[in-house]
Amino acid sequence: MLWISCPICGRRPVEEYRLGGELRGIAAWLTDPAQRDVDYVWMYDNLEGVTTERWFHSAGCRRWLTLRRDTTTDTVVD
Amino acid sequence: MNDFVERRVALEWHEPRRSYDVVIIGGGGHGLATAYYLADRHRIASVAVIEAGYIGSGNSGRNTTIIRANYGIPEAVRFYQHSLELYQTLEEELDCWVMHETKGIMWLAHTETHMRAERARSLLNLACGAETVMITPQEAKELCPQLDLSGGGRYPVLGASYHPAAATARHDRVVWAYAQGAMRHGVHVLQHTKVTGLIRDGTRVAGVETSAGPIAAGVVLSAVGGRVSMIAAHAGVRLPIRTHPLQAFVTNGYEHPFGGIVSDTELLCYVSQTERGQMLIGAEYDEQPSYSLRSSFSFLQSSAVKVTHLLPFLRDLRILRQWTGICDISTDSSPIMGETGVDGFLVTTGWGTWGFKAIPAGGEQMAQLIATGRTPALLEPFRLDRFASDHTMADPGSTGTH
Numbered sequence: 001m002l003w004i005s006c007p008i009c010g011r012r013p014v015e016e017y018r019l020g021g022e023l024r025g026i027a028a029w030l031t032d033p034a035q036r037d038v039d040y041v042w043m044y045d046n047l048e049g050v051t052t053e054r055w056f057h058s059a060g061c062r063r064w065l066t067l068r069r070d071t072t073t074d075t076v077v078d
Numbered sequence: 079m080n081d082f083v084e085r086r087v088a089l090e091w092h093e094p095r096r097s098y099d100v101v102i103i104g105g106g107g108h109g110l111a112t113a114y115y116l117a118d119r120h121r122i123a124s125v126a127v128i129e130a131g132y133i134g135s136g137n138s139g140r141n142t143t144i145i146r147a148n149y150g151i152p153e154a155v156r157f158y159q160h161s162l163e164l165y166q167t168l169e170e171e172l173d174c175w176v177m178h179e180t181k182g183i184m185w186l187a188h189t190e191t192h193m194r195a196e197r198a199r200s201l202l203n204l205a206c207g208a209e210t211v212m213i214t215p216q217e218a219k220e221l222c223p224q225l226d227l228s229g230g231g232r233y234p235v236l237g238a239s240y241h242p243a244a245a246t247a248r249h250d251r252v253v254w255a256y257a258q259g260a261m262r263h264g265v266h267v268l269q270h271t272k273v274t275g276l277i278r279d280g281t282r283v284a285g286v287e288t289s290a291g292p293i294a295a296g297v298v299l300s301a302v303g304g305r306v307s308m309i310a311a312h313a314g315v316r317l318p319i320r321t322h323p324l325q326a327f328v329t330n331g332y333e334h335p336f337g338g339i340v341s342d343t344e345l346l347c348y349v350s351q352t353e354r355g356q357m358l359i360g361a362e363y364d365e366q367p368s369y370s371l372r373s374s375f376s377f378l379q380s381s382a383v384k385v386t387h388l389l390p391f392l393r394d395l396r397i398l399r400q401w402t403g404i405c406d407i408s409t410d411s412s413p414i415m416g417e418t419g420v421d422g423f424l425v426t427t428g429w430g431t432w433g434f435k436a437i438p439a440g441g442e443q444m445a446q447l448i449a450t451g452r453t454p455a456l457l458e459p460f461r462l463d464r465f466a467s468d469h470t471m472a473d474p475g476s477t478g479t480h
Binding site (some may be wrong): 001002014019020022026027029031035038039041042043044045046047050053065069071072073074 | 122307308314316317318320321323365366367368369370372374376409431439462465
């Protein structure tokens with residue numbers, strides 16, 4: 001199971017959190033504004049490796065936090 | 079693939095050639111089925127299927143083998159009904175026993191809201207050519223005598239939608255049958271060969287870089303389950319896909335026959351009996367995307383609580399085996415098939431938790447698209463550009479979990 005360290009509540013199990021989604025920019029090679037909008041709304045990097053994400057501590061302090069997670073092992077990295 | 083299997087299916091392995099008309103990345107059900115239909119229906123036999131592990135080692139060997147068509151939007155019902163019908167004649171088509179067995183599936187409802195949803199589903203299914211009917215709790219009990227209609231006092235059964243044509247088949251056998259069928263027509267299947275990149279020729283994709291060297295291709299199809307976002311990124315294609323782990327487990331043998339497949343979209347769990355008599359139990363996918371194949375105890379705990387309320391006899395069984403697959407889930411919970419906007423590069427993906435049942439239709443229709451260059455009517459709604467044109471196929475309620 002994944003454990004996430006909240007700056008306020010400490011190390012808590014993933015069940016207390018909700019995933020907001022990956023934190024990413026829009027690919028630089030997309031120049032057409034309409035294409036950039038589609039990318040922003042629908043697309044994902046879906047990286048295999050270390051990805052940066054926003055999480056919401058819904059059953060805790062109800063604050064947002066940013067963390068880096070390795071999706072190959074499903075563990076938090078510093 | 080081990081010696082035992084090799085003796086039972088006639089598989090022929092080849093050294094890779096330098097170029098093929100069609101290269102398919104991913105030797106699972108979808109990739110091999112597409113290769114088979116290309117060779118059999120369209121006489122395109124210069125095809126290579128490239129697999130990083132052994133055939134069927136990905137999600138084709140990790141799913142829970144349920145075949146059904148009771149979806150919630152007309153486009154999906156038509157597509158899966160066609161797939162279900164192809165499965166019914168698959169053993170004659172491929173001359174191979176895949177242990178196909180029609181069992182029927184019931185989707186239980188515990189609240190009025192879900193009863194309404196199931197009623198709507200059954201009407202829509204009937205209108206689109208798939209048979210789904212509403213049944214009373216008593217009828218559900220007759221179909222599955224082990225069911226506790228009070229749901230352990232916690233999840234009382236108000237009714238269910240029943241889809242009698244639902245079936246199961248042995249997943250490995252489906253993969254081997256398609257591999258054998260494709261090889262009979264001269265298709266090359268390259269196992270233990272990793273695709274490391276795509277060869278670009280101007281704006282188009284002209285082949286693949288592999289661990290066995292570059293291979294040129296007229297058309298490259300990604301039939302990968304799990305790592306499609308990385309493959310597509312090589313072609314500069316962005317996909318609305320997130321990859322989530324999904325777990326399942328089997329118990330030791332249950333000596334009595336178990337009627338059909340019991341599924342519950344409200345609790346997100348489902349139960350069926352394998353050919354060996356084991357009870358096969360699955361549930362929803364993990365919330366956070368990951369490529370990890372690790373299984374978790376918390377999953378066993380939460381699914382066991384749910385299924386033992388509905389089927390108390392499961393308390394006396396023991397858990398034998400647990401495993402995890404990784405599911406590509408699209409933003410609208412429907413598959414993505416066809417052209418990507420980059421010449422020579424096609425995808426069949428987004429098979430999340432509903433890929434096994436779609437193998438014959440997905441393979442047949444993708445083969446038709448590759449052979450004719452025109453998107454067949456069944457695939458039209460599932461094109462990638464539906465996201466840009468705001469014609470998404472949202473059907474989250476029907477994915478169930480399988």
